[in-house]
Amino acid sequence: MDRASHLKDRRANRRFPAMAATIDRLGTDIPTVPADTPVGTVDGMFRMDPALRAVAVQDGPRQLVLLTRRLVETHLSGRLGYGRALNARRTAGQLLPEYRVVCRPGMSLDEAAKIALGRPEEVRYDDLLMLASDGPKVVSVSEIFEALAHSFRHAAWHDDLTGLPNRRWLDEEGPAVLARSNPDRTALLYIDLDHFKAVNDTHGHDAGNAVLVEFGRRLRECLRIEDAAVRLGGDEFVALLADIDEADAEKVAERVLEAAQEPMVHGEHALALSATIGLAMARDIAWDEELGPLDVLLRHADGAMLTGKQLGKQRVQRLDGQAGNPFARLAQIRRRFLGALEDGTLTVRYEPILDLASHRCTSVQAVLHWDDPELGSVEPHEFLPVAERSGQLAPIALRILDEVCAQAAAWRRDGHAWRVGLRTVPTWLAGGQLAADVKAALAAHELDGEGLRIDVGGRFALSDMAHAKAQLAELRDAGVDVGLDGYGSEHGTIAVLRALPFTMLKVTSDLVAHIDSSHADAAIFSGIVNTGHALGLRVMASGATRAPQLRLLRELGCDAVRGELIGGPMSAEELVRRFGSDPSEPGQARQVCLAGEAASNVS
Template sequence: MFLPDIKLQNSKILIVDDNLQNVMILKEVIAEFGQVFFSSSGADALDLIPKVNPDLILLDIEMPSMDGWQVCRTLKQQARFADIPIIFITGHNQPSFEQLSLELGAVDFITKPFDAGICKLRVRNQLKLQQQTRQIIQAREQIQHLVKQVPVLITYWNKDWQLKFSNDFSGSWFAVQDPSERQNNKHLKQFFPEALSSAIQHYERIDGNEKQFVVEVNEGKTKFYYQVFQTALTSRNEDKGYLVTIVDISEVKLAKDALYSEKERLRVTLSSIGDAVVATDIEGLITFMNPVAERLTGWRFRDARNLKIENVMPLRDAHSKHELKNPLYIALSEQRIVSMALNSQLISRYGASYLVEDSAAPIRDKNGEMIGAIMVFHDVSETMAMSVKMSHLANHDQLTDLPNRLLLRDRLDVACASATTNNQKACILLIDIDHFKYLNDTLGHQYGDELIIQVSKRLKALLPPAYTLSRLGGDEFVVLMSGIVTVDTASQLARRLLDAMHEPFMLAGNLHNASVSTGISLYPDDAQDAEQLMRHADAAMYRAKQEGRNRFCFFSDELEEALLQRHQLEKTLRHALKHDELVVLYQPKINMHNHQVVGAEALVRLPDGNGSFISPAEFIPLAEESGLIIELGRQVLFKACAYIKLLLDQGLRVPISVNVAAAQFSSAELELHIQEALTVNELPAELLELEITETALMVDVLNTQNKLAQLKALGIAISIDDFGTGYSSLSYLKTFNVDIMKIDMSFVRDMLINHHDFEIVKTIISLGQSMGLKLVAEGVETKEQQKALLELGCETGQGYLFSKPIAVEPFLTFLKS
């Protein structure tokens, strides 16, 4: 059977894209695969395809008049062109676009901008697959022609054993005189010799639809052997007839004994196809080598014939380089299958070396006598190299190639054990890049990764070879100090690492400054095991951040106490969330002209179990760090909406604002939570207000615009909280769809004694008025502040001058008074 070689250079490829620049780029990438045609529209492409009959179509989606999907749909509806593979190449990267493209019958989906190398490989693979499919069809046709020439008698009989079909048109089987009469419902006994027909009818009575057996037929002094394949054909559990296929195996049977030894040798050899195979006689002299063995040993079979196997296939230990005895001799002497020694290395005739493994086995004749042995082996060099590579990947960070958390833990355990044995210390420095999230969100993850790579290289350059630098993930690194470690050496190293970060990093063509915060923990001074050592270094690192960043901090008993308090606080917070024990207080917002209540802010408090409240300044940051902030925000939202409903039922329409944290604002559940809270309490949306900080709004400006549009569509009001303390980017602020601007209390508090704060308040009020926003001043505590704010144009105030945050019932009394 002949299958032509695959030649991709003869392929025809059609590019359909209305952008000529895209066409030229693609054409350059795939030019080596053959002729490249192109069309600038879907209609032109449909006219060109019957003329070109391409092997592959690269199709854009967005095109005038007829898009790529329409072109694809049209082609798939025509049988002539339905099998042409189509690859969509488009600037759209949404999963829905890719899903629709594949549903329409496309074989691949490439997004722009694309990697030329990957695009080229995908095109190549599809062209290769297309040509292979054609070869399979050609091979199937060749097989059909071959079957017609196979000397096999095929017959079909009804359930009464009357002949319905036979392929013996020439009458060469069983000396039939009139072949035309073979179709005339002849009975089985009239058609076959008695021995053959009796055997067929005998096997009919044996259970099973398919039978295979050999029948011996004597015709005079000559014996014939026929192999019979008999199948009962049924339909709907009713007998329909029998398919009987007969092969004359007389010559095979007669030659079987003479060919047994050679057949056994051939069977063993063929079963080892794909591996190197070397056969010898009982003296170890080579009698056969396959091409793989020739390649690995460097010997041609004609040159190696009758040479000792150890001369052609010298083996040695890969580690010690000592010569190894060829296992074929062991197989000959002990007459058993022998596996090759581990770490066996084959040295070829020309000095190349291969790691090899497999086995040797004796060869026997039909009487069981040993006539030689066969050696089957294969090259495992790539497998071993891949194993080493996989081990490396499993233990190293893919971005920086530094040891990862898994390998660090192993080395940390060893370092702690060694420190205990030698009465020494082990030390780790946990390093975190300051403000990395802001830089990552501002420049993009690509440059965030580049910063991590540059930081890792700079850190590694400062460390002795005996130290381990690893990346835990994100922007966290760990330095493991081993050997003779003191507090001074750890302090000196931490200082060098901090100073090294002061040199700017080049990112996106610009210089960027970065600093790190470092926590240091020593074993056994600060911890009893590796896990505690890591935990304490983490606590020290957070202390360094709290103290202003760009510094290092050692773990201490004070930090241990703070760590325990933090753990207890998190436990208290989780318990309160689980049992709905959060308390919401309400601070009124006052019209400072007439002292009427115009709204209130919902402020959450955490009971400490002793009748007091834990300050939000303590548990809110913890909720954000531990991922509890979304559930906390949800509970406050529902409590506030329930209180708005209570006020409504008593005839009081009081808008209440709820604070939304950055993580809560960016979550997908916020809109659903708001809708649910409004629906459950049957509230008008205008009575609910969301207070969002500038920082949360500026994390992702485009996403913020979309998010605000969705929230505003619900009918609720949006307030910018603590304005002036965040980014205060007017170019973005004017694009945000908000209703209210709150002036931070830090400016209001000192506005009458600090000229700069007064000017800031004045500017914010002016800005808010120019943008048509409502203004609310926070932290109003004196009548003088109230008067000054009114004179500047701010009518609404919130602060202790009017009321502190109060509970549900006192607030209701406050409203009625």
């Protein structure tokens, strides 16, 4: 695609983003003639106006029928060339087709295409008649399919929410843009909204969506027609600037920065945000043989943005070079994670949970695991925030929920009645789909609620409490356990415990790490256990690594424990081998408890 065609396509996308909605724009005005009009007169109209494709024939007081140029020419040519003589005395009404279709304004392209394809093959691609308020119009079937193809292409390449080109467009068209651009005059802005998560958590998703739409509009206004504004996902955007020097690129970035700082009105609220922007010039980066120019440029700008975040946000940041950049790994994670779902490197592992009363592994925790060919093993705390910010968390969560339910059902069929814990986030609750999604997955795999526990962690918005309570209550009614994950962090509070109907309290590993060496930490943990039990909750400790910790957890009344001492995340097959023994056998869980008791005797 040359530069002129590229700009023409971008202008068309801006002017007609909803061109695909209806057939209205495709109609061309045509004259109306009485049914008794001689065929010769109609033929003369077509000869006088080569652009005229059809006329509307008044066949009765209320009916208009389309008579196309093709149909008239077919009749007049006839067999052996005698058609004109044979039809000289006929009228327009006598040439009308038997198969008659009338379209109305507002009809979608999809509906019009179905009507066309539903006609007999010999007339399938003939024009259609549209009766508009300002008179009859002819609609070309070929234009319908062309517009429909444009609609599909637009939908595939554009973000549903903001209307901006999406990551797919950038991946497919970005390399061509760079190939025809002068590296000395090509820049990329990597834009991340500051405090967007706080807006989502405090005011809800509708406010968050409104912010994204408004910022997308402002971003377009800050750019030239030849520049590309792209929404990568979540609150991350990219601006690809061609034929621009460094000074002007910095001016564009400053304009974007100022636009983000203007309050965004949603209902009665004026939402204050800002942005951090990473700026990279194509001339400043060294191309990588394994990565394309676009990937390297994105990584460089992403690293600059992350550096800007670290330095205080609300700024335009440059990187002089990638060497020694502390954010190089995170920037690479953000780029590599996009393909993790498709290439099968993102998998589920299971961590055993020891029940301290029965000395057995009665439940497990599902843990996401990512082995990337370039990055190696990537921990969940590294890639889950990336998934959440890029908008990938929801599809990942649904896929993992389905996989976990399938595995739990398979285990139960094999005699292993493990309840599987799956961590989610408050935004799934806020979206209103958590309970419905969970119950649908349970039903799909014929698994009862006792096979699953949903753990919720992170920040709860006070405005979402009633909604979250209803969702969790629905899960409990279905037999599903619901746990508060990460209690002891800044997000886990007594107010949340009192407001929401949890069944389990999962204490963060930070409060478990030193309970066997710090009286203060042991006292704090003891208070948490007493609080949980007073509220009717089971208490589980995370991060147990030493036998003395296990002994003390039992003494303090903790109900369950997970951590390296019990066993790290492992495959489903390995979990069965190590913890699926007959109840009459000691098993690994029993051996761990015995080790804890031995430590107790030694001390």
